[in-house]
Amino acid sequence: MADQPSQLRILLADEQSLFREAVRVVLESEADLVVVAEARDGLQAVAEAERTTPDIALLDVNLPNCNGVRATTLIKERVPDCRVLVLAGEEDQRTLISALEAGANGYLTKESPLGELISATRGETLIPSRMLGILLATLIRRRREQGEALRRMSKLTRREKEVLGLLSAGSDNDAIAQKLVISPETARTHIQNVLAKLGVHSRLEAAAFVVQNGLQDELIGAAT
Amino acid sequence: MKTQVREGRPTRKKEVWVRQAGKENAVFDPRNGSLHFLNETALAIWDLCDGDTWPEEMIDAVCLVSGLPREVVAEDVGRILHQFDHAGLIDWVE
Numbered sequence: 001m002a003d004q005p006s007q008l009r010i011l012l013a014d015e016q017s018l019f020r021e022a023v024r025v026v027l028e029s030e031a032d033l034v035v036v037a038e039a040r041d042g043l044q045a046v047a048e049a050e051r052t053t054p055d056i057a058l059l060d061v062n063l064p065n066c067n068g069v070r071a072t073t074l075i076k077e078r079v080p081d082c083r084v085l086v087l088a089g090e091e092d093q094r095t096l097i098s099a100l101e102a103g104a105n106g107y108l109t110k111e112s113p114l115g116e117l118i119s120a121t122r123g124e125t126l127i128p129s130r131m132l133g134i135l136l137a138t139l140i141r142r143r144r145e146q147g148e149a150l151r152r153m154s155k156l157t158r159r160e161k162e163v164l165g166l167l168s169a170g171s172d173n174d175a176i177a178q179k180l181v182i183s184p185e186t187a188r189t190h191i192q193n194v195l196a197k198l199g200v201h202s203r204l205e206a207a208a209f210v211v212q213n214g215l216q217d218e219l220i221g222a223a224t
Numbered sequence: 225m226k227t228q229v230r231e232g233r234p235t236r237k238k239e240v241w242v243r244q245a246g247k248e249n250a251v252f253d254p255r256n257g258s259l260h261f262l263n264e265t266a267l268a269i270w271d272l273c274d275g276d277t278w279p280e281e282m283i284d285a286v287c288l289v290s291g292l293p294r295e296v297v298a299e300d301v302g303r304i305l306h307q308f309d310h311a312g313l314i315d316w317v318e
Binding site for chain 1: 264265267268271272281282285289290
């Protein structure tokens with residue numbers, strides 16, 4: 001059935017077909033809501049968003065083949081007028097914040113009552129009120145950690161950033177030495193300096209430091 | 225009129241506490257028996273009045289979560305903190 005002009009057009013993306021079907025039934029029980037596309041993974045969600053240009057995309061955060069955060073970024077780039085709502089567990093605060101930073105307009109948890117799903121879809125409430133305080137506190141804590149991480153990163157020389165980039169990509173001493181045309185001893189010295197400046201104790205911790213603080217972009221170019 | 229945010233980090237007064245009953249949230253001040261009802265945003269800001277968080281951090285976070293323009297959020301957060309301050313519910317840490 002063709003959707004009516006006054007209806008909000010929805011893209012629904014979740015790996016579980018049963019969940020999609022259940023949400024579709026709930027949403028389409030409202031006269032002003034219509035599901036125009038479904039997707040079972042992130043790449044399909046982005047493709048369907050481009051094809052159908054929905055008003056709203058409802059994405060599970062743990063989609064396979066491009067997770068909900070990455071899919072949010074791509075949908076906001078390619079269909080900027082589409083509002084994105086992310087579905088995640090209440091305990092997954094950091095992922096939710098990543099989704100908001102990626103441009104998501106709001107989120108729901110899978111524990112949310114159906115009324116909340118419907119009102120969020122209509123754009124009436126995009127953040128469940130019970131989640132607001134903890135979300136803000138988590139966000140502020142994360143911003144502080146990122147600020148501290150950037151402060152530590154700023155102590156690294158360009159060469160050390162190159163080493164960190166390679167190290168966080170999984171390269172060992174020999175591979176780093178070969179790539180940077182330096183001796184393995186020099187590579188080891190650079191690695192020790194990087195670990196000391198970042199205040200971490202192992203290569204694994206250094207790699208985790210980069211990922212957890214979203215510093216990959218800081219290293220782009222340094223290791224090429 | 226633009227609400228000016230005071231310098232420093234707001235901190236809840238120790239004697240004051242939050243009462244939650246269903247969807248209603250209120251700050252109770254036993255020193256004078258006053259009750260101040262809070263909406264959802266005010267309650268979230270109240271929770272952030274920990275003596276450690278700067279108003280600018282609150283504004284940045286609310287901007288990201290709400291998607292509202294910074295000037296709108298700054299005005300709202302400033303007004304809420306001003307009301308807490310005016311009611312004697314918070315102190316300020318330099």
